[in-house]
Amino acid sequence: MEREMKLNGKETIEEKIMVKDKRRFNEEGELREEGRFVDDEKSENLDAGSGQVSTEKMAEVAESESAESKSELKQKSPEVIKLENELQQERARREAAEAKLLAVQARAEELIKRMEKETAEMRERIRRSLEDRAREAQFQFLKTLLPVLDNLKLAIEHAENSETLSTENFLAGVKGTARAFEQALSSLGVEPIESIGADFTPELHEAVDTVEVEPEREGKVILEYQRGYKFGDKLLRPAKVQVGRSRK
Structure with a gap:
């Protein structure tokens, strides 16, 4: 704002005065009246106070809403609580099932290892038992001889x-010696094959040759060249025989 000032009553100097408080002047740059300035100042102070109060109020409302939101989050509905409980129970059941499965697997592996060990031991016992029985049979056979x-x-x-x-x-x-030997074989389960006069049987007899005989003796064992023997149901060796055939 420009203002005229007189110096020593002789001249007037125009001086630009920078006014920071513009409320003391009106729009034309004239100085306001004191009362008017005071009213304007009060009004502006009221406006500023109102703005401050409004800002504080908004802050209080925001804080209140935030608190209500947190309270709502804390106060869960029964459905949500039920679902959370079911989820926790399901998680606990799953963990228990997994633990049980691991325990079963460990138990199964332990049983498999034990069975493998027992099987190996049983095989070894059977092998030793068979060897012992074979040696015992050999011992008894030699003893009878x-x-x-x-x-x-x-x-x-x-x-x-x-x-x-x-x-x-x-x-x-x-x-007498032959009879003693046959008795020794019989004690071991060896039996001779009776051949002379019996029907020729390929499973028991081996035909060495044939001889002409009466019709009623056809197919019969006429002569035994070598006696055959059986051991239980097994054939040790067939008897070598002569078989009769009818005359033409």
């Missing part, structure tokens, strides 16, 4: 020391 060997030695010694040993006596001794 010893008397036969003793009889043969006695027969040989008697023949060597006797000057008057007849063929008949020697034959009797050999027959």
Whole structure:
């Protein structure tokens, strides 16, 4: 604003005065009246106070709304609480099921290892048992052969020391030794195959040759060249025989 000032009553100097408080002047740049200025100042103060009050009020409302929102979040509905409980229960059941599954798997692995160990031990026991039984059978067989060997030695010694040993006596001794040997075989489950006079059976007999016979003796074993033996239901060896055939 420009204002005229007089210096020493002689001249007037126009001075630009920068007025910070524009409320003291009107729109034409004239100084307001004191009362008017005061009223305007009060009005502006009221406006400023009103703005401050409005801002504080808005802050209070916002804070209140935030508190209500938090309260609403805290105060969950029964449905939400129920769902959360069910979810927790389901999670607990799942964890329990997983733990049980792991325990079952561990138990199964332990049982498998134990069964494998027991199976290996059982196989080893069976193997040893079979070996023991085989050795026992061999032992018993050899034990039964010893008397036969003793009889043969006695027969040989008697023949060597006797000057008057007849063929008949020697034959009797050999027959006795053969009977002892057959008894030893029988004690082990070995039985001779009866062939002479029996029907020829391919499963038991091996035909070496044939001979002409009466019609009623056709297919019969006429002569035994070598005796056959069975061990239980198994054939140790077939009997070698001669089979009769009818005359043409």
